[in-house]
Amino acid sequence: MSSIDPTEVFRQEASELFETLEGALLDLCQRPDDRELVDSAFRALHTIKGSGAMFGFDKVAAFTHEFETAFELVRKGEIKPTQELIAVALAAKDYIRALIEAPDGTDSIIGDAILDDLKQFVALPGEPAKPDVAEEAPAAKPAAHAGWRLYLEFDSHILCNGSNPLDLLDDLCKLGSCFAVPVIDGIPMLEELEPEYCYLKWDVTLHSDCDKAAIDDVFMFVEDEMKLTLTPLAAQAEVSLPEPGLLIELVEAEPIAEVAPVAEAVPAPVQAKEPAAKEVAAPAEQRRDEPKRSDEPKRSENIATVRVQAERLDELMDRVGELVIAQARLTQLAASGSDLSIKMIAEEIERLAASLRDTTMGARMVPIGSLFGRFRRLVHDLSRDLNKPVEFVTVGEDTELDKTMIECLADPLVHLIRNAIDHGIEDNDKRAAAGKTERGRIELTAVHSGAQVLVTVKDNGGGLNTARIRAKAEEQGLIAPSVALSDNEIHQFLFHPGFSTAQTISALSGRGVGMDVVKRTIENMRGSIDLTTRPGEGTTVTLRLPLTLAIIEGLLIRVGGGRYIIPLSAVEECVELMPEDQRSRGRNFLNVRGNLVPFLKLRELLVVPGSPDQHQKTIIISTGETRVGLVADQIIGNHQTVIKSLSKLHSDVTIFSGAAILGDGTAALILDVAQLVAAAQAQSEKQISEAA
Amino acid sequence: MATVLTVDDSPSIRQMIKVTLEPAGHSVIEAGDGAQGLAKAQSSRPDLVITDLNMPTMNGMELIRALRKQPTLTGLPIVFLTTESNDALKQEAKSAGATGWITKPFKPEQLLAVVSRLVRA
Amino acid sequence: MSNGHEQAQVQVQARIQAGSMQVVMIGLGEEKFALDAGLVREIIDPVPATMVAGAKSFVPGVINVRGNVIPLADLRIRFGMPVTEDSADTRIVVVELNIDNEPVLVGVIADKVYEVTEISQTDVQPTPRVGMHWKPEFIRFITKWREEFVIVPSMERILN
Numbered sequence: 022m023s024s025i026d027p028t029e030v031f032r033q034e035a036s037e038l039f040e041t042l043e044g045a046l047l048d049l050c051q052r053p054d055d056r057e058l059v060d061s062a063f064r065a066l067h068t069i070k071g072s073g074a075m076f077g078f079d080k081v082a083a084f085t086h087e088f089e090t091a092f093e094l095v096r097k098g099e100i101k102p103t104q105e106l107i108a109v110a111l112a113a114k115d116y117i118r119a120l121i122e123a124p125d126g127t128d129s130i131i132g133d134a135i136l137d138d139l140k141q142f143v144a145l146p147g148e149p150a151k152p153d154v155a156e157e158a159p160a161a162k163p164a165a166h167a168g169w170r171l172y173l174e175f176d177s178h179i180l181c182n183g184s185n186p187l188d189l190l191d192d193l194c195k196l197g198s199c200f201a202v203p204v205i206d207g208i209p210m211l212e213e214l215e216p217e218y219c220y221l222k223w224d225v226t227l228h229s230d231c232d233k234a235a236i237d238d239v240f241m242f243v244e245d246e247m248k249l250t251l252t253p254l255a256a257q258a259e260v261s262l263p264e265p266g267l268l269i270e271l272v273e274a275e276p277i278a279e280v281a282p283v284a285e286a287v288p289a290p291v292q293a294k295e296p297a298a299k300e301v302a303a304p305a306e307q308r309r310d311e312p313k314r315s316d317e318p319k320r321s322e323n324i325a326t327v328r329v330q331a332e333r334l335d336e337l338m339d340r341v342g343e344l345v346i347a348q349a350r351l352t353q354l355a356a357s358g359s360d361l362s363i364k365m366i367a368e369e370i371e372r373l374a375a376s377l378r379d380t381t382m383g384a385r386m387v388p389i390g391s392l393f394g395r396f397r398r399l400v401h402d403l404s405r406d407l408n409k410p411v412e413f414v415t416v417g418e419d420t421e422l423d424k425t426m427i428e429c430l431a432d433p434l435v436h437l438i439r440n441a442i443d444h445g446i447e448d449n450d451k452r453a454a455a456g457k458t459e460r461g462r463i464e465l466t467a468v469h470s471g472a473q474v475l476v477t478v479k480d481n482g483g484g485l486n487t488a489r490i491r492a493k494a495e496e497q498g499l500i501a502p503s504v505a506l507s508d509n510e511i512h513q514f515l516f517h518p519g520f521s522t523a524q525t526i527s528a529l530s531g532r533g534v535g536m537d538v539v540k541r542t543i544e545n546m547r548g549s550i551d552l553t554t555r556p557g558e559g560t561t562v563t564l565r566l567p568l569t570l571a572i573i574e575g576l577l578i579r580v581g582g583g584r585y586i587i588p589l590s591a592v593e594e595c596v597e598l599m600p601e602d603q604r605s606r607g608r609n610f611l612n613v614r615g616n617l618v619p620f621l622k623l624r625e626l627l628v629v630p631g632s633p634d635q636h637q638k639t640i641i642i643s644t645g646e647t648r649v650g651l652v653a654d655q656i657i658g659n660h661q662t663v664i665k666s667l668s669k670l671h672s673d674v675t676i677f678s679g680a681a682i683l684g685d686g687t688a689a690l691i692l693d694v695a696q697l698v699a700a701a702q703a704q705s706e707k708q709i710s711e712a713a
Numbered sequence: 714m715a716t717v718l719t720v721d722d723s724p725s726i727r728q729m730i731k732v733t734l735e736p737a738g739h740s741v742i743e744a745g746d747g748a749q750g751l752a753k754a755q756s757s758r759p760d761l762v763i764t765d766l767n768m769p770t771m772n773g774m775e776l777i778r779a780l781r782k783q784p785t786l787t788g789l790p791i792v793f794l795t796t797e798s799n800d801a802l803k804q805e806a807k808s809a810g811a812t813g814w815i816t817k818p819f820k821p822e823q824l825l826a827v828v829s830r831l832v833r834a
Numbered sequence: 835m836s837n838g839h840e841q842a843q844v845q846v847q848a849r850i851q852a853g854s855m856q857v858v859m860i861g862l863g864e865e866k867f868a869l870d871a872g873l874v875r876e877i878i879d880p881v882p883a884t885m886v887a888g889a890k891s892f893v894p895g896v897i898n899v900r901g902n903v904i905p906l907a908d909l910r911i912r913f914g915m916p917v918t919e920d921s922a923d924t925r926i927v928v929v930e931l932n933i934d935n936e937p938v939l940v941g942v943i944a945d946k947v948y949e950v951t952e953i954s955q956t957d958v959q960p961t962p963r964v965g966m967h968w969k970p971e972f973i974r975f976i977t978k979w980r981e982e983f984v985i986v987p988s989m990e991r992i993l994n
Contacts, residue, residue, distance in 0.1 A: 027732055031725035064722075067767050071796050072723045074818040082818075181781065183790035185814030217787055242813035242830075245804075328724075343901050521832050583885060627887040665903040667886075667896065668938050670993060674888045680896060680903040688884040688896050690902045 031076045032121060038065045039118050040394060046107050046114070047397055053102045062110075063092045069117065074435065081120045084132050088113050091139055100142055108405075109138045111398070114479055138319060142291070150385070162184045167418045168197060168228040169236065172250040175243070177218040184243050186219060192239045197229025226254070270635040331424070334385055341374075342572075348374040349684035382572065387427050389467045389476070390418030396438055409449065411442055420467035422474055426566060428476030429546055430476070433539040437478040437562050438463060440535070445560055446481030455557065457481070470565075473548075473590075479561040485554040487511050493520065512552045518539040544695070547588065573664050573681065573691060579655040581629035584689040586660060586681055587651065591642045591694045598637040598652055611639060611650050620650030621701045626676070644695040651697070664691065715832040718742045718759035720776060721794070722748030722768045730763060733821040734828060747771025751779050752788060760832045762791045763815070766806065774809055781810035790831040794819075838965055843981045857986070859979065860927060860944035863915040868977070871950055873929040873989065875939065880924050893993070897941050904939040912972065912992050921945065931989050940993060947953045953977045953984070 045062040052058065066089045073081035088110070094100045113135050119127040171193070175186055192199050204222040205502035208214070225237075233251065240249060348370050355367035379452040393415045398412040422430075446452075446461035453459070464479040487508050494500050494514040514520055518537040543550045548566035567590065575586035576595075594612060598620075610617045620639055623629070662681040665688070667674070717739050719730045724745075731741040742757050744750035747764070748771045754762060766773035770804055771795050780786055790812040801829065803814060815827055856867035876899075882893035883906045892912040893905045906926070910917050923946040931938050954977075958961075974986045 027725055027729040030728045034723060034725045061769075064767060064769060067796075068723045070727050071765075071767075071794075071817050074796070075726060075729060105836065181787050182807075182810050183788055183831065185788075185833070188830075191833070192830070245807060339901070401873075457980070629887075665901075667903065668905050669933050669936065669938070670893045670905040670907075670938065670940065671886055671889055671896070673890070674886055676888060680884070682898050682901065682903065686898055687882050688898050690884060690886060 028076045031072050032363050035073065035118075035121050038069050039114060039294055041065045042069075042114050043111065043398055044394060047401060049102050049107055050104060056096075057091070059096050059102065063089070063096050065572045066092055073121070078124070079640055080120060080124070080129070080132075081117055084113075084120065084136075085117060087136055087139065091142065103142075106142050109135060109142070113139070136708055155470075168226065168230075168254040170252040170254055171223075171225040171226065171227065171236070172248075173223040174248040174250075175222070176246040177220065179213075179243060179246050180219045181217050182246070184246070186221070186223070189243070190223065190225070193225060193227055193236070196231045196235055197227050199225060199227050201225040201648075224247045228254075329338075329384075334424070337381055338385065338663070341378050345374050345378055345663065346684070346686075350686070353523065353684045362610060378572070383424070385424050386421035387424045388429075389420050389422050389427060389474075390415070392427050392431060392434065393418050393465060394466075396434065396465065399435060400437060400442065403439065404529050407442060409442060409446050411446060412462045413468070414462065414464045416464065417467040419467060420474060422467075422566070426546055429542060430564075430566075433542050433564070434476070434478065436464075436535045436539050438465070441478055441480040441482065441560070441562075445480035445484075447483045451483070466584040474566045476564040476566065477561055479559065481559040482625050484556040484558055484560050485512060485515075485552065486556075487554075490514055509552075512554070515552070516550075547590070572661060573679075574659070574661050575681070577657040577683075577689065578623075578638075578640065578651075578653040580623045580627055580653045581631050581658055583627070583629060584657065584683065584687075585623070585627075585653075586662075586689050586691045587640060587642065588691065589659065589696065591644060593648070595640050595645050595656055596650075599640045613641065613650075618648050618650050620652055621697070622652045624652070624654075626697065626701060626704075644696050644698055647698060649694075649698050651692075651694075656698075660689075679706075715739045715760040715828065715830060716742065717832075718744060718750065718753055718762045720744040720747065720753075720762065720764035721774070722746055722765065722767070725760065726765065726794070729821075730824065733768065733824050737825055737828075738826065747773065747776035747779070750776050753781065754780055754789070754813060758786075760790070761828060762789060763794065764791065765794045766802065777806060777809040787817050792827055792831065854952045855986075856950065856952055858927060858950050859941075859948040859984070860925075861908055861946040861948065862913075863918070864943060865913075865915070865924055866982055867909070867944075867984045868953060868979070868984045869927060869929065869942070869989070870986070872877055873931065874943065875928045875930050877947055878926050878928065878941075880920055880943075884888065885975075893940075899939070899941065902939060904928070904941055906941045906943065908943050908993065909987070910943075918945070923947075929989065931993065933990060933994055940989075951983070954987075955977060 035093055042062055042065040045058045045065070049055065049058050049062070066085055070082050070085035070089055073079075073085060091100070091106075092110075095102050095106075100106070116127070116132050116135055120132075160652045173189075175184075179186065184357050190199070193199050193201075202224045204224055205220075207222060208220040211643075214220075229235075236249075236251065237244070238248065348367075352367045352371055355364045358364075396415075399414060400411055403409075404411040416444040441463050442461070446463075447455070447457075449459070452461070458481075462481045465477070466479070467474060467476045469475075491500075491506075491511050491514075494511065494517075495502050497517075497520065499514060499517065501507065508616070516536050520536070540550050543564055543566070546566055548564055551563045551565070552560065553563070554560040573586065576589055578585055579586060594613075596611070600610070609620050609622070612618075618641060622633075624633055634654040637652050637654060638656050639652050640656065641648060641650050643649075660681070662682070662683075664679045664681060666679050667677060671677070675696040677690045678696075679691045680688045681691060683689050714737075717729050717730070717734055718740055720743075721727050721730075722745055727743045731743070742759060744752055744753045746768045748766075750762065750764060751771065753759075764773045764776055765825050768776075771779070777791055777793065780789060782793060791810065792813045792815055793806045793811050794815055794817050795806075796817045806814065812831060813827060815823060856871035858871050858874050859962050860867050860869060875881065878899065881897050881899075883897045885895045886893075886905075889895070889905075892909065893907050894911075895906045896903050897906050908917065925947045926941040927944050928939060928941050931940055972988055972992050974988045977984050978985060
């Protein structure tokens with residue numbers, strides 16, 4: 022359990038603190054008077070500084086200290102958090118982050134420049150206050166002496182505050198041989214006696230050559246709560262120790278108090294202490310807390326969360342996947358047998374496995390809001406750099422996605438947002454001339470829709486210029502001028518590699534390397550991307566994504582002796598293939614309720630030997646705008662399973678997107694329908710040109 | 714040997730304390746803020762509380778005062794973490810009822826020393 | 835996993851320099867191949883393979899090994915040897931190779947697995963340029979074992 026490197030925990034923690042800090046700073050732009058935001062930012066800075074110093078990030082601690090000082094002034098209300106100050110603060114946050122993530126590559130000149138900027142707002146102290154190194158008072162040269170005589174008087178409250186004079190006496194005894202006599206004249210009568218108060222004083226004789234500093238050290242924590250009188254013992258002084266008998270006499274004289282017998286250490290007689298305080302720490306009560314329990318202080322709902330390492334979730338997912346496979350085989354075995362009780366148990370296990378799988382998949386789900394947060398900064402900076410005031414609205418931050426997908430979505434969304442601001446939202450004058458609102462608006466939404474998640478990036482800018490796209494496409498030789506295309510088809514050219522209609526390539530976008538990569542990334546996630554636009558009103562980019570990448574809901578089919586899986590999301594319907602539909606030449610078409618749907622014979626595409634079954638089935642699938650029928654020998658049924666990726670050695674085979682393990686232990690390949698259709702098209706075109 | 718309650722909103726500090734004290738035979742309970750710390754002190758009866766001062770919900774100073782108000786926790790040693798030798802802060806914490814302090818950054822040995830000092834077997 | 839593989843590679847280099855190398859001796863067609871023992875993860879009985887349409891000829895299918903779907907490689911195809919039916923001796927040798935800096939598990943068909951043995955540097959024969967049915971770059975070196983010529987293949991080059 023404790024094999025986790027605390028420095029790594031610090032890095033993660035720092036990462037979260039940066040998010041908090043950035044969020045608070047950005048919110049401060051809108052609400053400069055919000056005290057809570059200032060406190061939140063201050064706390065984050067303070068923790069980064071303190072923890073940073075703990076884990077050796079000295080530069081971080083020193084730099085952050087300066088910032089903390091500035092924020093202290095804001096907290097006290099002596100400086101107002103202006104936009105400029107916040108901008109400097111954001112720069113500082115980036116610098117600190119860089120110091121933690123890449124300490125060697127980060128130039129301190131940047132930090133110095135930021136501090137200079139900061140000085141405009143804050144009169145910084147001349148030198149950063151160095152964290153106080155515990156300085157030892159220069160030890161007085163220990164004079165040759167035999168020891169010390171101490172008189173200890175403690176505040177009465179000292180026991181309540183957790184200090185124990187007897188422990189302190191023990192510590193003194195470690196310095197040398199010690200003789201302590203309690204002084205009992207301060208003990209009141211019983212009626213006035215407070216059990217929790219300390220009334221005893223001690224007269225201690227310590228034989229030791231230690232210096233005063235060593236004694237001060239013993240009483241370090243309580244020096245303000247006691248009076249210590251020290252007298253060095255003369256070197257030759259013979260201190261006569263009282264006889265034990267004498268002490269016992271004292272005891273008898275004063276029945277209330279007991280006196281410690283002569284000993285090196287002073288054991289515990291009258292403990293004027295609440296007995297309840299110590300004894301109840303029973304081992305049974307000792308709960309070993311889960312090592313990674315942490316509340317979310319930011320959310321007002323205080324949802325209890327547990328931090329789990331990502332690899333563990335992946336492992337869990339793998340185990341659950343294997344369990345599901347084994348359970349499927351059990352079900353198969355049970356079905357083929359006649360033992361009723363085994364069938365019942367198999368059914369029970371199937372139910373439990375499904376429930377476990379759902380729960381585990383749920384554990385991998387992460388709200389997309391964590392991603393959205395990052396974009397606020399992006400929009401803020403872009404808006405400032407391009408001088409286009411932009412309002413950024415997010416909807417559906419709670420919408421959950423598989424954690425693996427969240428990361429894959431980051432880059433595409435960044436690109437889409439950049440595009441929206443750079444190309445979508447018009448310049449201020451253009452907007453004014455068109456009578457539009459002064460601020461542009463970028464709306465980022467995420468919502469569940471059936472078995473999918475829809476993420477949209479919507480801007481209220483000028484919309485896509487269809488004519489210009491068409492012109493560019495013709496210019497690049499992608500279409501002939503005479504060919505008629507729908508607007509939507511023209512817009513698809515934007516996804517062409519290297520395509521860009523930007524008049525000027527800005528530093529941010531327009532180099533045309535983006536949209537095709539975006540499309541490919543989304544399609545690799547088994548998702549799709551769509552554009553809709555209204556000239557003068559804006560553009561909406563819609564991403565459709567499956568809920569999870571790890572598990573596929575598929576239709577299991579048989580072609581010859583092999584079995585394949587078609588993603589259920591692509592399947593529209595299944596029909597019988599009638600003999601009259603089969604043509605031996607030309608294109609194969611199927612009549613489905615009056616519509617002609619082309620079909621592909623999987624036997625041919627997948628090069629399956631042997632002859633087809635008598636009654637073949639056609640599975641009508643759709644990819645984007647295309648509807649195609651796939652002809653197979655048999656439709657076996659629905660199959661839900663964990664996706665296994667194919668190895669590098671098969672990366673060239675694009676018609677399969679992966680494999681799944683069936684109940685009998687064999688592997689079934691998962692068809693990538695888009696690739697399949699494209700491959701078929703390419704094949705038929707080739708046949709046509711060869712025949713020509 | 715001792716049950717130590719660490720109260721800090723910084724998971725890395727809590728982790729560091731845990732990683733230092735557990736091999737020495739102590740057991741460590743964690744709390745992320747003052748309110749949690751108060752609850753855990755009451756339920757788990759630790760032998761020692763180590764708390765940061767700067768925390769959300771209930772900060773260290775408030776926690777110290779709250780702990781001292783609990784009659785069942787009288788005499789509980791409370792140590793606070795402080796980043797500088799800020800005397801005013803130390804005084805305030807001590808008046809609130811703290812037993813001792815540790816200055817950040819601290820080395821593991823310093824932490825162990827303070828724990829041994831305040832919790833005797 | 836790849837770290838272990840790198841270590842194994844280094845060890846093998848060292849041992850070759852030192853004069854010996856541990857290998858798993860297998861039979862394929864008429865020839866004998868010695869597979870670097872450091873690469874071998876396990877040896878299993880044949881399992882039903884799923885053919886992958888459109889794959890390169892020498893990795894015709896995939897098999898399920900402990901829940902992982904790994905490619906099944908037939909070296910006979912790479913070496914232009916005739917492919918024969920499986921026999922009672924047929925086994926699949928699962929090896930871990932380094933392809934493009936990533937560890938990849940591959941199942942290699944073997945007509946027979948003989949033994950794990952050591953081959954020494956002193957027996958290494960230079961790879962002849964002529965009289966070879968197959969490409970010399972597929973072969974690391976040829977050596978002798980029990981009076982027979984044995985090929986030590988270069989697995990990464992063969993399968994890449």
